Amino acid sequence: MPRPGAGVTGISLVGGVAGANIGCRSGIAADSVVAVTPADLATVISDGVHTAIQSGRISGEVPEEIRVERSRHRSHGDYSTNVAMRLAKSAGLPARTVAEVLAPLVAAADGVARAEVAGPGFLNITLEGAALGALAREIVLAGDAYGRTDRLGGLRLNLEFVSANPTGPVHIGGARWAVVGDVLARLLDAAGADVSREYYFNDAGVQIDRFVRSLLAAARGEPVPEDGYSGAYIEEIAAAVVRRRPGVLDLPEPEAAAVFRTEGTALMFAEIKSSLAAFGTRFDTYFNEKDLHDRGGLDAAVARLREGGHVFEADGAVWLRTTDFGDDKDRVLVKGDGSWTYFTADCAYYLDKRSRGFERVVIMLGADHAGYVGRMRAMAACFGDDPDTRLEILIGQLVNLVKDGKPVRMSKRAGTVLTLDDLVEAVGVDAARYALARASVDAMIDLDIDLLTRQSNDNPVYYVQYAHTRPCAVLRKAEQAGIGKGTLQDFDPSLLTHEREVDLLAALAAFPQVVAAAATLREPHRVAHYLEALAGTYHRFYDACRILPRDGETPDDRTRARLWLTEASRLVLGNGLRLLGVSAPERM
Template structure:
């Protein structure tokens, strides 16, 4: 019996109690939940339904809990129900009901853990969006791992998701990039406000291969060639490195298109219609202070140039007009001050900023080796890049490590830890269970042990303490996925997988799955093989949500 199935049993019992007592059934919720008690001695699951309903119907909570307990005690699969405290229900399942979960998981396969919790939501998720002036640095890599995992979680819970990379190909930073490429091609030092690193020489050389005549042009014309060709080459490299990291986007949106397509004028017209713009000193402003911003913002300067904020406004409106009812943007730690102006801008368009716009801020990441920060990149010169991180610890370890921590916490990634083949390396610890469960399956086949069909499965045999502990852990996976999606917290999946791995190791150590020597294969061996395979299913499903592989061998 899954937690969702047990919750339905509890709700059915409540309907029966309300009918018997003539209570107002309109007070009953459409659904309820059961949770695992912190103390296993309190039972398998707990329900607070009696506490939630007592005031609504004027019945003392313990009295209502007693009626619910009596009704639940008659339900198949429930071993006992105890009342605790002011009206908590502590529920214990019989072994057969608890063990059936192994069959449910195996038969559900990749679908186990999915739900329709966020069905009907259409979410635009923008992440990474690094400027195409250099390789993706380690801060952007964090968002690549977390953002991609979050997109998988949102889809697993029923949301319609569009992932997006905002390609900043307009503005002064692109001009500085072009000047830096030109200087590199000439063998000159980088401009004072320019970019440095070996990658600039690489890109400049590629541009020269495409345009052998580029250095014969005057500086203005040469700089334009380096701008157009260099940005495209840099962005192609960024896309390639992200693809190698397992991250691809549904949409790559060019900032320049906002300028070329008239979207900026369109956004300004909409804001004027809402009555939130004004003219001052020849410039056009947005009165964001009406919605809590610390100051009003310029949209168009007195010389006619658009501001970065104007592009932000146009881009937000474009997303909303493409049908997304929620815009989620992931930004680095240095963008915290961005939240107020963006929320105010959303309100200026007539939206509800608490519903239509969500901004997530990620904190800094450091790569550490031998206790000291790794500060210099081979190519970028001043930062650690995606390629540096992957070279140091590998794709799986990098993705798992970056998704394992709450994004609002700074993290140090220790190269030695994340490359170690030992249980103190979290990704190794989890992936080892994936490999061990697969190995058990192969060894079982060699000795002729198979699960058999569902009719020959005897879940009541899974009564050992460690089997029960593992089943409880497996049962929590759907709730973990739903919560991680709703809270935008992929790290909850990683931490859950580590707890599940521990439960499996304890089960494996205490409950022999395979027969010894000439020992006859029994129904208990088959039941435990179901539980083994259910664990592999959940480990694989969880790792897939993080974009990490579930190896069959290690």
């Protein structure tokens, strides 16, 4: 089953990213062995550095993040840290000397068998036999909460994504944001942030005017306007408006246009919402641009910017001096004819988000909006905000759909624009979400229909989902045979010492740090890559370690210990898939 190179050897675990609180300590008997995770080791090392500095044995400061890595070879211990080499310069000592100071302090911690100095100053840490195995119990006790941290606790964040104009179906590029934004929101929540998912509904401006003219033309059987929208969906919506408002075509032009504007955009946006919901993407707020105009939000934003001394008038227009904050040119707020620019609405919308109490505004934009970054950062600065802490703009690259090695370009309903619905029809929700989530957003991707519909290990979503079904099958067979994992007192973690068991436990231990890093770095693809590595590690454990006894054999303590480990594996694989919004099937 496992693919070559799918293990987790060498994964970096930055303890400072996840913190020591991994949310799975409750319910453990006082006399039980306590599991030691990479996050716990990071805390132990940090405390050891603090003690060494306080005692005057070394000088310097405790690093904000302690890097703990899984050792590639068990002869080098279970984990390793380079903290001594990072402290050597400030301490004015050789790194090995610093490591020799820290080694006994780390070795004295509960669950640590020994800490040894190696090479130029690495500290290799070996856990006591039961300390790693005890993690299986903690994961089972934590259940769905395993992987959650408080790394971003207290941060109130507004996450805006998709925000496709209601002039057509969500295109395939928007589908990428529908997944990445949704998964990132789940990750931020798992990392402790208070995150609000928001969709900006642009129902004002020139594009809506073009949409309305296109609907009117379709309803009248006239050619599409030169700058209009085409596709079967335009004809469908136009016909739906006529059905809802019989006689609309008999109205004077301005009144008919008003009807098509109201009804057409409502129908289009209802379809967008339906497509996103079917794709597993939800929002807390749908924000209408028109509301900003109706309640004077743009006037208020310009007044605020004027108070800050950043507004000036030239050539009959009103400008914002964004060049003072690194923009390549100043931006028009009010045109010479008195009309607002799109940028003014962007200013008002940002100010509205900040007035709602969001400490950080995160906006996801497509590659064609990369030029917006400089002006948006300058705009935040004009409002008196530090753009490095208050505003974050993520740029995503394009997506192509490929079949038989060739790009798929035509949509059934939207002409040349491939849509979210086209993607789902081609590969299904799970495969589409997983494929879009597993790629870094700054890389262009080709989604291969043939690969994503294949039930083989080459298909990454199938590979991970199948890995989840294996522990489910083992647990079902155990239940049918009347074999249970027993109580907490029946679980002996010291029995989980096989090389493949240790590898699997180390991989499971990494999950909270992976989740926290993916949230902090805004890189959801880390979770997918982790799950693929974990799947391979579980398959190798499954192949090497018999879990259930053969016919005629009696279950023993090792059987029960491996059932705890099997249940822990099922939980982590399931928790990871749910973070991606992908189903975790029990049978395939």
